[in-house]
Amino acid sequence: MKIVLEHLTKRFPNRNKKVREDVIAVNDFSFEIPDGQLIGLLGPSGCGKSTTLNLICGLETPSSGKIYFGQDDVTNLPPENRGVGFVFQNYALYPHLTVLENILFPLQNLKGQNRPSKEDMLRRATEAAKLVRIDSLLERRPSELSGGQQQRVAIARALVKMPRVLLLDEPLSNLDARLRLQTREEIRRIQRETKITTVFVTHDQEEAMSISDLIVVMKDGVVQQIGKPQDVYDDPVNLFVSKFLGTPPINVFAGRVRGGQLLLGDDAVLPAPGIPDQEVWAGIRPEGFVPDANGALQCDLIQVEVMGRDTSVVCRHGACEQAIRAIVASEARPNAGETKVRFALKPNKVHLFAKATEARLSA
Amino acid sequence: MDYSKIESQAKRKQRAEKTVVYLLLTLWAVLVLFPFYWMVLTSIKSYSSYNSEYVPTFFTLHPTFQNYVDAFTAVSLGRYFLNTLVFTLVTTAIMLVVVTLAAFAFARLEFRGKQLMITLFLSLMMIPNELVVITNFVTITNWGLRNTFAGLILPSVTSVFYIYLLKENFEQVPDELYKAAKVDGTSDFKYLRRVMMPICRPTLITITILNVIECWNAYVWPRLITDDARYFLVSNGIQEIRENGFGRENIPAMMAAVVVISLPLIVLFLIFRNKVMAGVARGGTKG
Amino acid sequence: MKRNWKGWLYLLPAMLFLGFFMVYPLIDVLIYSFEEGYNSASQTYFGVGLYNYSYVLHDPYFLQAVKNTFLLVIITVPLSTGLALLISLGLNSIKPLRNLFQTVYFLPYVTNTLAVGLVFMILFKKTAYTDGMINLLIHAFGGQSVDFIDGPYWAKMFVMSLYTIWVVMPFKILILTSALASVNPDYYRAARVDATPKVRIFTRITLPMISPMIFYLVITGFIGAFKAYSDEVALFGTNLNAAGMNTIVGYVYDMLYGDSGGYPSYASAAALILFAIVLTITCVNLLASKRRPQT
Numbered sequence: 001m002k003i004v005l006e007h008l009t010k011r012f013p014n015r016n017k018k019v020r021e022d023v024i025a026v027n028d029f030s031f032e033i034p035d036g037q038l039i040g041l042l043g044p045s046g047c048g049k050s051t052t053l054n055l056i057c058g059l060e061t062p063s064s065g066k067i068y069f070g071q072d073d074v075t076n077l078p079p080e081n082r083g084v085g086f087v088f089q090n091y092a093l094y095p096h097l098t099v100l101e102n103i104l105f106p107l108q109n110l111k112g113q114n115r116p117s118k119e120d121m122l123r124r125a126t127e128a129a130k131l132v133r134i135d136s137l138l139e140r141r142p143s144e145l146s147g148g149q150q151q152r153v154a155i156a157r158a159l160v161k162m163p164r165v166l167l168l169d170e171p172l173s174n175l176d177a178r179l180r181l182q183t184r185e186e187i188r189r190i191q192r193e194t195k196i197t198t199v200f201v202t203h204d205q206e207e208a209m210s211i212s213d214l215i216v217v218m219k220d221g222v223v224q225q226i227g228k229p230q231d232v233y234d235d236p237v238n239l240f241v242s243k244f245l246g247t248p249p250i251n252v253f254a255g256r257v258r259g260g261q262l263l264l265g266d267d268a269v270l271p272a273p274g275i276p277d278q279e280v281w282a283g284i285r286p287e288g289f290v291p292d293a294n295g296a297l298q299c300d301l302i303q304v305e306v307m308g309r310d311t312s313v314v315c316r317h318g319a320c321e322q323a324i325r326a327i328v329a330s331e332a333r334p335n336a337g338e339t340k341v342r343f344a345l346k347p348n349k350v351h352l353f354a355k356a357t358e359a360r361l362s363a
Numbered sequence: 364m365d366y367s368k369i370e371s372q373a374k375r376k377q378r379a380e381k382t383v384v385y386l387l388l389t390l391w392a393v394l395v396l397f398p399f400y401w402m403v404l405t406s407i408k409s410y411s412s413y414n415s416e417y418v419p420t421f422f423t424l425h426p427t428f429q430n431y432v433d434a435f436t437a438v439s440l441g442r443y444f445l446n447t448l449v450f451t452l453v454t455t456a457i458m459l460v461v462v463t464l465a466a467f468a469f470a471r472l473e474f475r476g477k478q479l480m481i482t483l484f485l486s487l488m489m490i491p492n493e494l495v496v497i498t499n500f501v502t503i504t505n506w507g508l509r510n511t512f513a514g515l516i517l518p519s520v521t522s523v524f525y526i527y528l529l530k531e532n533f534e535q536v537p538d539e540l541y542k543a544a545k546v547d548g549t550s551d552f553k554y555l556r557r558v559m560m561p562i563c564r565p566t567l568i569t570i571t572i573l574n575v576i577e578c579w580n581a582y583v584w585p586r587l588i589t590d591d592a593r594y595f596l597v598s599n600g601i602q603e604i605r606e607n608g609f610g611r612e613n614i615p616a617m618m619a620a621v622v623v624i625s626l627p628l629i630v631l632f633l634i635f636r637n638k639v640m641a642g643v644a645r646g647g648t649k650g
Numbered sequence: 651m652k653r654n655w656k657g658w659l660y661l662l663p664a665m666l667f668l669g670f671f672m673v674y675p676l677i678d679v680l681i682y683s684f685e686e687g688y689n690s691a692s693q694t695y696f697g698v699g700l701y702n703y704s705y706v707l708h709d710p711y712f713l714q715a716v717k718n719t720f721l722l723v724i725i726t727v728p729l730s731t732g733l734a735l736l737i738s739l740g741l742n743s744i745k746p747l748r749n750l751f752q753t754v755y756f757l758p759y760v761t762n763t764l765a766v767g768l769v770f771m772i773l774f775k776k777t778a779y780t781d782g783m784i785n786l787l788i789h790a791f792g793g794q795s796v797d798f799i800d801g802p803y804w805a806k807m808f809v810m811s812l813y814t815i816w817v818v819m820p821f822k823i824l825i826l827t828s829a830l831a832s833v834n835p836d837y838y839r840a841a842r843v844d845a846t847p848k849v850r851i852f853t854r855i856t857l858p859m860i861s862p863m864i865f866y867l868v869i870t871g872f873i874g875a876f877k878a879y880s881d882e883v884a885l886f887g888t889n890l891n892a893a894g895m896n897t898i899v900g901y902v903y904d905m906l907y908g909d910s911g912g913y914p915s916y917a918s919a920a921a922l923i924l925f926a927i928v929l930t931i932t933c934v935n936l937l938a939s940k941r942r943p944q945t
Contacts, residue, residue, distance in 0.1 A: 059839055077366055078373045080845030092836035096858040105854075106844035161844065384740040385747075391737055392754045395816070398769040399757065401783070405772070417780050465664035474657030484664075487672055493877060493899050494925055497682065497906055497917050498675030521667040551656065580762045582880045583899075587907050598764040598880070602888060605768060614772055621765040628760040636753060643759065644824050 001164040003033040008065035025051040027221040040208030041201045043218035085158030089170040093142040100138040106161040128156040148179040168200035239358035253319040255282040264319040269296040279355040288349025289326035295342035406618035430619035443600030451578035457520045470533030510591040525570040532566040569642035597624045682918035702919035715901040723875040730815045734822035742830045759820035767884020774798035829863035
């Protein structure tokens with residue numbers, strides 16, 4: 001099922017009653033979600049990603065704009081008629097029902113000829129439970145399950161009615177770090193097996209990048225960039241996106257372009273062909289630094305953190321407010337005793353943004 | 364599938380549901396308010412016009428305040444009022460002191476036999492008032508305290524339930540504060556007054572509110588212990604007015620008295636609406 | 651151990667008051683109830699035994715009071731709880747005017763029940779001058795007028811139940827609205843997404859979630875209704891035996907004091923019987939709520 005969002009806008013009345021202006025949670029969101037893909041909606045809290053999810057689900061109706069499932073206009077359709085599955089952040093499992101009863105619940109709501117027979121319901125519920133691998137826990141109550149198991153029950157409950165679209169709100173935020181890794185692979189596997197168009201919301205960029213086919217980065221209700229995770233990472237459209245993606249985060253220098261050269265402080269570090277002279281923000285990915293005795297960028301070495309495969313080099317430069325963190329291969333790491341370190345830069349890991357608009361500059 | 368049909372159906376259904384809900388709520392609101400309206404309305408009808416109405420009218424064009432004057436002059440409503448005020452204030456004040464001290468002892472102080480005492484106190488919570496009223500009646504009579512404020516107040520000043528509520532709240536105050544105060548050389552009593560009581564003010568307000576409501580509406584005990592009209596509280600007063608009132612059945616004047624009696628708590632409630640409702644939700648039952 | 655006596659000192663006022671007015675009476679009431687032929691003037695009695703209980707249990711006034719009280723309990727507790735649930739559900743589903751409604755609904759809680767009882771009385775009473783508001787309404791719908799205050803038993807029972815419900819509703823609505831509001835809204839959102847019919851949401855989600863509060867209300871409702879007294883005085887006057895509308899608590903007080911008073915032994919026996927009834931019913935309720943299957 002393809003989902004089309006057209007100029008979707010959602011305004012809320014301001015909670016502070018003295019302010020007349022509405023809060024715009026989602027602003028003019030247009031996007032076509034291809035059939036059978038896993039989409040990550042990504043952004044800091046309050047950016048409108050959860051509202052977008054609620055709009056797709058039908059729990060909220062848009063102030064303006066249209067939503068299509070395939071060819072059908074579902075903009076004002078109540079959620080119960082949309083055929084969506086929704087997994088809530090806190091799972092919303094009914095505590096007084098067993099796992100099996102929870103999974104059966106949506107099926108028991110079906111009426112008329114859509115209502116499957118008792119045996120059919122049981123078969124479908126068991127299938128859904130098998131799919132998420134909780135078929136041995138069917139008689140337990142939610143309180144007797146771990147967080148990860150509860151999460152799977154919630155997914156099984158959403159899948160059992162064979163939804164056209166599966167929506168997940170912060171599916172991993174209530175899990176501990178180890179379970180998070182495991183569960184996100186699980187979500188990926190389930191999505192691949194069922195081929196249901198799936199949208200999930202997260203504020204964790206690593207989570208979104210690792211399993212999504214496409215990610216949508218949002219900020220203040222406005223879509224910043226849509227694309228394949230690697231593309232967005234390699235080719236951010238603005239400073240916000242570049243800062244939001246990647247751990248450790250990108251290092252941002254205040255620099256300038258003069259005569260086709262990028263200057264950080266007084267050092268000309270990289271050619272910047274085709275960019276007019278101006279003040280710029282220069283974002284350099286941690287992996288964009290290569291230790292090189294003849295490198296153009298000289299920094300004060302603060303610390304060398306050995307992480308096994310890689311080494312993290314922490315240093316300072318006058319053009320950068322924060323400490324710089326560079327990831328280098330272990331065999332090339334500078335000695336801890338030194339006070340200065342020199343780097344050459346990989347051109348494709350350096351992004352330039354206009355000082356005022358923070359938009360990407362490219363030749 | 365015809366989506367627009369589903370949409371409009373859903374909308375219509377929702378509107379119908381809302382209408383039914385508002386109708387139901389309004390109906391109950393009318394049922395609640397009607398007695399209040401009727402009492403105010405009757406209280407401003409004149410005696411003669413009230414009695415000449417075979418079919419009561421729902422409004423009056425000639426409001427009079429004579430009934431209110433009657434209520435304060437022909438019967439001693441003013442005195443009942445004052446009595447109740449004194450009874451409520453003194454009872455609540457003593458109650459607060461007694462309850463706070465006991466709750467503090469249970470929550471913070473260490474002494475031998477504490478656990479036993481707590482169990483004993485808690486088991487007293489199950490005892491209904493009706494059971495002990497009989498002996499109290501005899502006790503107060505024997506002490507010669509009938510028709511005195513002391514007789515009215517003394518048996519009403521302790522509530523095991525309030526002690527329990529406050530003790531639970533006191534126990535939530537972190538231990539570190541007590542230790543810090545000890546290090547600074549604060550006495551237990553000063554700690555109670557300067558630290559515990561301000562922190563637990565919401566609970567203190569709750570039990571004050573509950574107790575004031577209870578005192579203002581007290582009927583059974585005052586009725587048993589007073590037969591001299593000079594010591595009647597409003598509840599007994601209104602019963603007295605009803606039975607021997609104005610020398611004749613004067614319903615408008617009676618309603619004026621009812622309005623005067625009901626007003627203070629209603630005004631108090633409207634001012635402290637949220638506090639009262641939160642307090643009652645935490646620890647109130649009626650009856 | 652200086653701190654040892656200090657705790658007792660803080661506890662002393664409460665212990666004195668509770669000792670005199672709660673613990674001692676508790677023992678005393680037991681003794682009274684077994685002392686036969688106690689005379690409050692001379693403070694003497696003939697012997698010890700169960701005569702007081704037997705007297706009370708054979709007293710037609712007491713039996714009438716028991717009947718009235720049980721009827722009142724059976725009528726008002728389910729009706730008021732159900733109605734309160736209905737109203738709370740309504741309240742929780744609306745936004746505009748919600749606070750106003752809540753405030754209005756709470757008013758009976760803060761009014762003097764004796765005083766407002768009088769208003770109910772004049773609304774329902776039939777006098778030489780007027781049939782009363784309610785009777786005129788009945789007329790308007792083509793019915794026969796009835797004196798609800800001095801008339802037939804069922805009519806008096808009706809007013810009594812109506813007034814009791816009116817008085818207990820605020821507390822129940824308050825408790826149920828806050829119970830309903832504390833149910834995580836995600837459950838309802840999940841149910842909506844799954845196209846759960848309204849009735850099913852109520853029976854399968856709402857009801858199980860708030861059932862502890864409903865049980866609490868039923869138990870306190872039972873206890874409260876068994877102790878009914880002052881509402882009846884407000885409607886029918888202090889001589890409840892004459893009106894045939896006495897309650898068990900009313901019987902206790904009448905035995906103790908007033909025109910038929912002066913018999914603390916009978917009063918004690920009746921009070922202990924009431925206590926036994928309330929305790930039994932509370933225990934049965936608690937057991938029933940524990941036995942209830944969890945689905």
